[in-house]
Amino acid sequence: MKGVICRPLPALYTVYVLRSSVRKSSLYIGSTPNPRRRLKQHNGDTKGGAMRTSRHSLRPWEMVALVSGFPSMIAALKFEWALTNPHLSLHIPKESRLTVAKSPGKARRGRKRRRPRRPPHSLLSVVSNLHLLTGVPSFARWPLDLHFFAREVYAAWEKWVAKSKSKARSTKSKSKPSISRSRSRSRSPKPAPPCRAGMRIWTDFAEDAEPDEPTGVHALPIDYKPMKDYLQKARDVVGFEREGACVHCGEELESGRGLHAMCPLDGCTAMGHLDCWSRHGLAGDDEGHMLPDLLHGPAAPAGAAANISPGLGVA
Template sequence: MVVQPKPIPALYTVYILRSSVRHSSLYIGSTPNPPRRLSQHNGKVIGGAARTARPSLRPWEMVGLVSGFPSMTAALRFEWALTNPHISLHIPTGSRISFSTQRKRNGQLKRPSKSLSSILQNLHLLLRVPSFDRWPLKVHFFAPEVYSAWQKWCATEPEKLRDTLEVTTDFDPNPPPSASPKQPTLKTKKQVEDEQDTTPREKWGIETLPVDYKPMKEYVEKAKEVFEFERQGNCIVCHETMEPGEGLYVICPNTECEGVGHLSCWSRHLLPGQENDTDGEGEDDDDILPIRGKCPKCTGDVHWIDMMKELTLRQRGEQEVEKLLKKRKPRATKSKAKADSDSDES
């Protein structure tokens, strides 16, 4: 069976799940669609993991996640390392902070029990190791106390994350009231229904994450037009002619810019200009993966992952592009439909 290459996914995440009933119950998983996956864990949709199926622990909540993985395989690799930090080869032996002394019957080390603190500490560690430290990842927190625990660890850990790693928060704008210490009174089903707030709630957290390519629509449209009409011109980095269809060409993601360059030229241009270069003399010569920088034509900010998403969509995602750019036919109004009907009858 031949595996067809796919474009970089619109979204792939590794998430931290916590039981809202018992906060010590935690689960780590990966998914391209966090809202759907959470519904599976909570039994609203078929699927989910056996470990999250106990009714006594539901509902579950996603308190944090890491996004920006370039493929499902990449996310699964990170998920496995975060779930098994005691044996992951991505973590150097001298840096390991999770250990296990017990063994299974087959001789393998047992997975040590995890806490929110240990997960956050190992997450911080994995984001620093050579295997992942230059991936285009982004960390999200959706619970204030979890983010506070993260900040506390970051403040005490001497090894710092790279400056270009983005950490964001998005907390519930209307959190439920704290539970009363008194024994709750039993209510009828009708009383519960009457007390339910039917006002539409503002979307937040995982509900706001883009699970498709819609945010890239204008970028994809621009690139499609430039390359279909062969307006790529000369490379904006090396200034050499770029013959149509004879190389991997990358276009600036900024709306008003049509700057195009060779893939290798963009890479060389962006590597020396990373913002974590504190001495201003370029990065380590071992770095081969850019993160972000400035477009040499419009001087606007560009992110390497955005440009690679567009490039892989153009090269491998014909169906995804067609779906993204497909124009919907406007619905006929009732008056127009009636007029058309009357015209047919006459």
């Protein structure tokens, strides 16, 4: 189709939380496709950075938490703005808002401020709003991963989620389980309490690593390597025109014609029409969603649904 620009999903785009290693109460929120490079910029090792992190008295900065899985730069920027301005963001319903704006007050030279002043960030406010934003309708069905690189920040997250879970039980609300993982089996922490369906939580603490082992943002892949096996199995099938019949409706798939998707589960090469996958993933959904967030083939064992983090391979 003429005029349509195809933009691939970025290998990595993140929203991160910085903390001053000198003054722990100083926090900064930003977004980047390359956390390692961005951290160097904030610490003055390379050109760039931000005005708010340029004070030498607050350096070095460390990345203590990070959200990944955004489908585009614009998506990450929307989340970043909402996390930075939770008192103003329209993504947060008014009745659910945790951070309240301060009165505008007076600006310099006697001019009145039209926009309410942003309350200062604290560890509690950032963690609580992270929990809130990953569950609001605007972001709840995005394939987001949450990473923690500081043990006390992860502990604050666990404490807040446990508190929210207790509050939800008291109001008889239903909560879907989350998927909690650690980057290394030898360094697995206690799993995080349920938060929202499909969101994976990773922890990687420097004090638990070997002396020469990269940790935190230095261990994050910033290329398409995590998707390599998934893309390879799709290419093996499509390249030799072995699509076969749609796994859902049984109709033969014409190679090179139409939108066909492959099961995201490891080792499964089941393919089908994109709309068939959608109907299958939304079976039983009564909330009017257009796209599923968890998928598996019809023959997959119970509980084997996969988060569509890498996206369905479309041929």
